[in-house]
Amino acid sequence: MKYIVIGISNHAVQELPATVRELLPQYRVFSGGQRHYALIQAYLPADHQWIDIRSDMPALFAQYHSLNEDVVVFASGDPLYYGFAATIRKYHPEADMQVFPYFNSLQLLCHRLNYPYAGLVSTSVHGRSWEELDQALLRQCGSIGVLTDQVKTPAAIAARLLEYGFDNYVMHIGEELEGTAQRIVSGELADMASYEAHALNCVLLHKKETRSLSAGIPDHRFAGLEGRPNMITKMPVRLASLAQLDLSARKTCWDIGFCTASVSIEARRQYPHLQVIAFEKRPECAAIFEENTRRHSTPGITKVMGDFFAQDLAVLPRPDAVFIGGHGNQLEALMQRLDVYLSAGAKLVINAVKEDSRTQFIAAAQHLNYILSEPMVITVDAHNPITILTAEKH
Known part of the structure; x- marks a missing residue:
């Protein structure tokens, strides 16, 4: 079987590329989150089958295998960027896969800020430990992008940076980017530590100055x-x-x-x-x-x-x-x-x-x-x- 993985935006009205629109009538089985279904349902053929993506990945891939036919998966942004393409490689490594990417959320945040992101170090704490972010901070990276979740929120990230003395960063938060509630918030970590962001968000950390983290502490x-x-x-x-x-x-x-x-x-x-x-x-x-x-x-x-x-x-x-x-x-x-x-x-x-x-x-x-x-x-x-x-x- 083959997976066709399509990255989509958060726009209420989707503008899928012509190549993608032409592909959809050729398939019967589609999958993604409930939010994705609401965004792209109008593009799907009338006799389609939809499979919700939830937290139980082994059960999800067992269901895919049982169908024994190609599956079109919709994902947010770029599926190759901390996305579902990596999940497929983990649970079905031998499968064929074709990916149609969209901008990832950190790219969109940089676009809104007119922020050059060639040197951006990407990290994720979404369902993960703090490790990637900690390493970027210890390396004193100038620009750090962070994918968040419901526990490791922008406020929790700001609090952790302050706890460990990394107050030399400012924070930019992109909330529901491209959606109806889109908002960009920027400020000092002390202010962000109590900020309640929209559930859909990502963070950009920008270093204001370099601190001494040299070897040989007295x-x-x-x-x-x-x-x-x-x-x-x-x-x-x-x-x-x-x-x-x-x-x-x-x-x-x-x-x-x-x-x-x-x-x-x-x-x-x-x-x-x-x-x-x-x-x-x-x-x-x-x-x-x-x-x-x-x-x-x-x-x-x-x-x-x-x-x-x-x-x-x-x-x-x-x-x-x-x-x-x-x-x-x-x-x-x-x-x-x-x-x-x-x-x-x-x-x-x-x-x-x-x-x-x-x-x-x-x-x-x-x-x-x-x-x-x-x-x-x-x-x-x-x-x-x-x-x-x-x-x-x-």
């Missing part, structure tokens, strides 16, 4: 454990440890024993693509994590509280890089547990102050047949020398 800028100012991986050691992990080519980094979250924050800021999962058993560090990630504009780090040995690690994304910031005198057991979740090429790094940690790490790595790199010794100010040890799974 230690004194982190909130820490009360009375223990030295309980932090010092900045030079932090940067050298991240370099040893070779994070530019990694997907997921586990930070075990995050304390102030300084390593997680530096990793996420330097490598926005990186999924960072931070573990810590001291309850008081939870609040420190929240304060530091917001103070240093670093959204998207996953925090896991409690004893590492009590965690169900199987439900988490497997790491290809691990920083061991704490091990509770169970370093060998920790490395053995980690080994189950590591694939070949994964790297482990530890900063050893005591000789025992250095000896145990090397012995455990050799027992597991890991490849050990040459140790790196760093002395910061008047502190004791720290040995940075790196092991790679064979």
